[in-house]
Every structure is written in C-alpha cells, then in structure tokens.
Amino acid sequence: MQAIEIKNFKRNYGEVEAVKDVSLQVEKGELFGLIGPDGAGKTTLMRSICTLLKPTSGHIRVMNRDSSNDYMEIRKIIGYMPQRFSLYQDLSVTQNLEFFADLFQVPADEREKRLQRLYEFSRLKPFRNRLAGALSGGMKQKLALSCSLIHTPEILVLDEPTFGVDPLSRAEFWDILKSIREEGTTIFVSTAYMEEAELCDRVAFMYKGEIITSGPPEEIKKSYPYPLYRLEGENMRQLRSFFDAQKKIHSTQLFGSAVHVSFEEEPEEQIWQKWKEQTDKNLQHWKKESPSIEDVFMYLIKQENRS
Amino acid sequence: MNETAVKTENLTRKFGDFTAVDRVSIEVNRGEIFGFLGANGAGKTTMIRMLCGLLVPTGGMGHVAGFDIRTESEKIKQNIGYMSQKFSLYNDLTISENIDFYGGIYGLSPAEVKEKKIRILKELNLIRWANSMTADLPPGFKQGLALGTAMLHDPPIVFLDEPTSGVDPASRREFWEVIHQSAAKGITIFVTTHFMDEAEYCNRISIMSAGSIIALDTPRNLKKHHQRDSIQQVFIDLMKEETQSPENRAG
Ligand SMILES: Nc1ncnc2c1ncn2[C@@H]1O[C@H](COP(=O)(O)OP(=O)(O)OP(=O)(O)O)[C@@H](O)[C@H]1O
Ligand SMILES: [Mg+2]
Numbered sequence: 001m002q003a004i005e006i007k008n009f010k011r012n013y014g015e016v017e018a019v020k021d022v023s024l025q026v027e028k029g030e031l032f033g034l035i036g037p038d039g040a041g042k043t044t045l046m047r048s049i050c051t052l053l054k055p056t057s058g059h060i061r062v063m064n065r066d067s068s069n070d071y072m073e074i075r076k077i078i079g080y081m082p083q084r085f086s087l088y089q090d091l092s093v094t095q096n097l098e099f100f101a102d103l104f105q106v107p108a109d110e111r112e113k114r115l116q117r118l119y120e121f122s123r124l125k126p127f128r129n130r131l132a133g134a135l136s137g138g139m140k141q142k143l144a145l146s147c148s149l150i151h152t153p154e155i156l157v158l159d160e161p162t163f164g165v166d167p168l169s170r171a172e173f174w175d176i177l178k179s180i181r182e183e184g185t186t187i188f189v190s191t192a193y194m195e196e197a198e199l200c201d202r203v204a205f206m207y208k209g210e211i212i213t214s215g216p217p218e219e220i221k222k223s224y225p226y227p228l229y230r231l232e233g234e235n236m237r238q239l240r241s242f243f244d245a246q247k248k249i250h251s252t253q254l255f256g257s258a259v260h261v262s263f264e265e266e267p268e269e270q271i272w273q274k275w276k277e278q279t280d281k282n283l284q285h286w287k288k289e290s291p292s293i294e295d296v297f298m299y300l301i302k303q304e305n306r307s
Numbered sequence: 308m309n310e311t312a313v314k315t316e317n318l319t320r321k322f323g324d325f326t327a328v329d330r331v332s333i334e335v336n337r338g339e340i341f342g343f344l345g346a347n348g349a350g351k352t353t354m355i356r357m358l359c360g361l362l363v364p365t366g367g368m369g370h371v372a373g374f375d376i377r378t379e380s381e382k383i384k385q386n387i388g389y390m391s392q393k394f395s396l397y398n399d400l401t402i403s404e405n406i407d408f409y410g411g412i413y414g415l416s417p418a419e420v421k422e423k424k425i426r427i428l429k430e431l432n433l434i435r436w437a438n439s440m441t442a443d444l445p446p447g448f449k450q451g452l453a454l455g456t457a458m459l460h461d462p463p464i465v466f467l468d469e470p471t472s473g474v475d476p477a478s479r480r481e482f483w484e485v486i487h488q489s490a491a492k493g494i495t496i497f498v499t500t501h502f503m504d505e506a507e508y509c510n511r512i513s514i515m516s517a518g519s520i521i522a523l524d525t526p527r528n529l530k531k532h533h534q535r536d537s538i539q540q541v542f543i544d545l546m547k548e549e550t551q552s553p554e555n556r557a558g
Contacts, residue, residue, distance in 0.1 A: 035475075036475070037475040038473075038474065038478060123346075123348075123550065135348070136349075137347075137352065139348045141347075142347060163473045164347075164472045164473075164501060165347065167501060167503055167539055167543060168542070168543050168546040168547070169347060192473050192475050254480065254508070255504060256506075256507040256508075257507040257526065257530075257538075297475070297476050297477065
C-alpha cells in the first residue's frame with residue numbers, strides 16, 4: 001500500500017516555482033530520504049505532505065486521504081518535525097517531554113519506556129531539570145527530536161532532524177528511526193548528511209523544484225557512470241590540482257583525508273606509477289572505489305549546473 | 308602580531324555550579340585552520356564566546372590576537388570575525404545591502420565598505436549578483452558570503468561556529484575552498500563542525516567532551532594513535548569511552 005502518493009504536484013510562492021512537477025510514491029513502512037541542495041524545495045514538499053501548504057496544482061494523498069480535502073484526518077495520523085522546531089524555552093527538559101507526551105496522549109507505561117530510550121540517545125537525563133533555553137544548539141535539537149518521537153504516528157515527516165547533532169548521537173538517532181520503522185511507521189526524512197541517506201530504503205534527489213532521480217541507495221550508486229578512484233597522499237589539495245590538470249578526468253573532489261577522482265575511461269595500469277613520479281611521490285595510494293551517495297550527489301550537481 | 312593567535316590557560320566558565328568549560332588550555336598558531344570538535348553540550352560555543360570577548364570567563368585566562376579576553380574585549384571585537392551558530396545574512400536585503408549593513412556594524416567608512424564590497428564580490432564571483440536578493444543566491448554561495456561579511460574589517464582571526472550545519476555536500480566544499488584561501492593569506496581559522504570529513508581538512512583538531520579537551524593533534528596523528536582510518540571513528544571511540552565513565556557531571 002502507498003502511504004504517500006504525490007502526483008504532478010506543483011507549488012508556487014507568487015511567481016517563484018518552489019516545487020515544479022513532482023510525482024513520487026512512498027510505501028507504507030518505508031524509510032524514505034530526501035536530499036538536495038539548499039533551496040531545492042525540500043521543505044516546501046514536506047510541508048505540503050503535512051497539509052500545511054496547499055498544492056498550486058496536482059495532488060498529494062496520505063494514507064489514501066487527499067491533502068486538500070481531508071487534511072484534518074491526515075493531521076491526526078502524521079507527525080511533523082519542522083526544521084526549526086520550537087521548544088518551550090522556559091520549561092525544563094522533562095517538562096517539555098511531558099508536555100508533548102500529554103499532547104499526544106501517550107499512555108503512562110508506554111511513556112516510561114519511550115523516555116528511557118530517548119534519554120539514552122539524547123544523553124539529556126543529567127540535564128533534565130535545565131531550562132530548554134539554556135541548552136546548547138545540538139542539545140536543543142535532540143530535545144526537539146525526543147519530543148517528536150515521544151509518540152509514534154503512522155507517518156513521520158522529519159525535516160533535517162540531525163541538524164547540528166554530533167556524530168555519535170546521529171548514529172544512535174538513526175538506530176531509533178530504524179526501530180520505529182520496524183514497528184510499521186512510514187518515515188519521510190530530509191538530510192544534509194549523505195551517510196544518513198545511505199541508510200534509507202529509498203532516496204530521492206531534489207534539485208530546483210524537481211526530483212532528478214530516486215531509488216534504493218544501491219541502485220542510485222550503480223547509476224554513477226565513471227570509473228572512480230580513491231587517492232591518498234601527503235598533500236590532498238596538491239594531489240587534487242594535479243589530477244584536475246590531467247586529461248580525461250571527469251571530476252576531482254576532496255573526500256576527507258582522500259581525493260576522489262573519476263575518469264572518463266578506465267586509466268591504464270602503468271600510468272599510475274608515472275603519476276606517482278610526476279607528483280614527487282605525493283600520490284601514495286590509489287584504489288578503485290565504489291561510488292557513495294555523496295559521489296552521486298556531486299556528480300548530479302555538476303550535470304545539472306552544466307545544463 | 309606574534310605567531311600565536313589564540314592562547315588560553317585553564318580557561319573556565321561556570322553557570323551557577325555547572326562547569327561548561329573546565330580549565331581548557333590551548334594554543335592556536337597564526338594561519339592555522341583549527342578544528343574545534345566535540346559532543347553536543349561539550350562547551351564549544353561557550354568557549355568561542357569567551358574568546359570573542361562576549362562572555363566573561365569565571366576562571367583562567369586567554370589571549371586572542373595578542374589581547375587579553377578579560378580586560379581588552381573591545382579590542383578583541385575589532386580584531387576578530389565571528390560567525391555564530393545562528394549567524395545569517397538578511398534574506399530580504401540585497402547582497403550589496405547586507406555588506407553595507409555589516410560594514411556599518413564594524414564601523415567602516417562608506418568608502419572602505421565600497422572597496423571591500425568589490426573585493427569580496429570579485430573573490431566569490433558574485434559581482435553580477437550584487438543587487439539580487441540574498442534569498443535568491445545560489446546555494447553554497449550564501450555561507451561564503453556570510454564568511455566574507457564576517458571578515459569585512461580584515462581580522463587576523465575568525466571564529467566560525469558550525470558554519471556548515473545543514474549545508475549540502477557541494478556547498479560545503481565551496482565553503483571550505485573559501486576557508487583555505489583565507490588561511491593561505493595568513494588568517495587564522497577557528498572552526499567547529501559536526502561533519503567529520505571537514506575535520507580532516509583542518510591542520511589540527513581538538514575534541515571536547517563535558518567541558519574538557521580530551522584529544523588534540525593533527526588529524527593524521529590522531530588516526531594513527533587511535534589506529535583508525537577516519538576521524539569519524541576516532542570521535543565515536545572517544546565519545547563512547549567518555550559515556551562509559553561514571554554518570555556525566557550535571558548542574
Ligand atoms: N546560560 C546558560 N545557563 C546554563 N547552562 C548553560 C548556559 N549556556 C550554556 N550552558 C550549558 O553549557 C554547556 C555547554 O554548552 P555549549 O553551547 O557551549 O555547547 P556546544 O559544545 O557548543 O554544543 P553544540 O555542539 O550542541 O553546539 C551545555 O550543557 C549548556 O546547557
Ligand atoms: Mg555550539
């Protein structure tokens with residue numbers, strides 16, 4: 001069954017076409033990721049799914065209900081965490097959690113279980129009596145996440161939930177998302193962290209109001225058309241400039257402590273030694289790399305900017 | 308200016324009886340890109356606000372660009388750039404107006420602002436966007452422009468608190484290009500991030516937990532020492548060790 005069905009959806013703000021012509025289906029129980037650059041229209045799309053914006057044209061159906069006509073029903077089954085969730089700054093951590101648990105009428109025994117689990121991830125228990133306003137940026141974000149996860153709606157829409165969240169808490173948050181999915185909830189999530197996109201059942205890449213590509217991460221990665229190599233050496237920036245200047249290079253990107261170079265055609269075996277010498281041994285390691293979602297992202301941006 | 312851009316000794320900040328920054332001693336060199344990492348709530352923003360002369364320490368001392376953070380906070384404000392965790396340009400002003408606005412805040416004369424504006428827009432390839440609304444700026448350029456604006460008064464050091472949170476991979480790379488260009492000119496960059504690939508682009512990084520620095524070295528040495536391939540793994544190892552130690556201190 002489809003949990004979310006989007007057909008030729010368009011949304012304008014005055015003359016600006018924020019979302020152009022999007023058709024997309026999310027299955028029940030799916031963990032669906034939305035990625036794309038700033039201003040691609042992700043938030044507009046998510047707000048529309050949550051019935052907070054009406055389509056300029058086209059349709060959105062959520063669990064077989066129409067977002068324009070049956071929005072009151074949709075709101076009962078959907079949980080939405082906006083990019084800037086507002087906590088009650090003058091309530092403590094516990095008071096905020098209690099407030100949302102009351103709001104969503106979470107039964108007492110269920111509540112305890114959830115709080116335990118959420119405190120484990122957020123590490124906020126020692127700070128439970130601190131006012132939300134006095135928390136650090138990332139702690140506020142984690143409290144906001146905990147408030148949205150205190151109940152389990154049928155459908156959960158999360159707009160950049162891990163904004164400013166540290167790496168360990170991010171990993172733990174995604175463990176929670178997966179266990180919520182196991183319980184049958186459909187999750188629609190946007191993120192700027194490509195390692196998180198890798199964890200979704202399917203991912204859509206949005207650019208300038210359109211979905212450019214979508215599918216399971218494995219398939220999206222297979223669509224990467226060039227042989228890709230991961231290079232390591234002493235000075236990455238130099239290494240990158242060196243390869244930028246070579247022939248038949250499609251692209252070069254810094255990837256943390258390595259450089260990813262994609263070639264228009266597979267380079268010949270013996271040329272690597274030559275490159276090693278030409279870079280004065282700056283080039284130390286090279287190995288064929290399977291493309292990550294981030295490689296695909298960089299590739300798609302390049303393609304789109306060209307056209 | 309001497310070769311040390313930032314130096315602290317046992318710098319401490321308490322809120323009531325909770326210690327947010329606990330006797331931190333660090334030294335950052337001129338022209339260095341210093342990555343200031345740590346768990347949520349570790350004390351990074353608190354530390355940066357003290358270094359920028361915006362928050363008074365409750366213990367220890369610190370110098371930034373040669374000035375005492377306790378007694379010369381005015382001087383410090385004139386000699387640093389600061390992009391706070393919430394810093395953003397005004398979307399409803401044009402790019403040119405944003406630069407004018409911040410130029411005014413830094414007390415630059417209109418002539419100076421004009422000259423700086425042309426330079427920044429040239430460096431960022433944004434000349435033809437000068438009169439566009441900031442909201443319409445192509446993704447990626449906004450953070451670069453924000454950084455340019457935070458450096459309008461040519462400070463020798465900038466503090467960037469999570470400049471790339473929520474920023475997509477392509478735009479983050481563009482932003483780091485600007486950081487490298489600035490560092491190449493001798494500007495010291497003090498930057499926090501939760502993207503661990505960015506940690507690898509720093510000359511040195513420190514990792515903070517519960518108010519203290521628990522690791523400080525070059526990314527390469529840290530990986531070697533912890534026998535890990537990436538800073539991401541080193542970070543997670545360290546955080547797990549920390550949380551296994553007795554109940555976190557709390558206020
Ligand atoms: N005004 C305040 N009153 C009480 N506690 C405070 C205040 N400001 C900060 N804190 C506490 O100090 C600690 C450090 O906060 P800080 O903002 O420096 O963390 P951070 O390392 O920047 O975290 P993040 O990665 O989430 O931005 C947190 O526990 C926070 O709740
Ligand atoms: Mg902070």
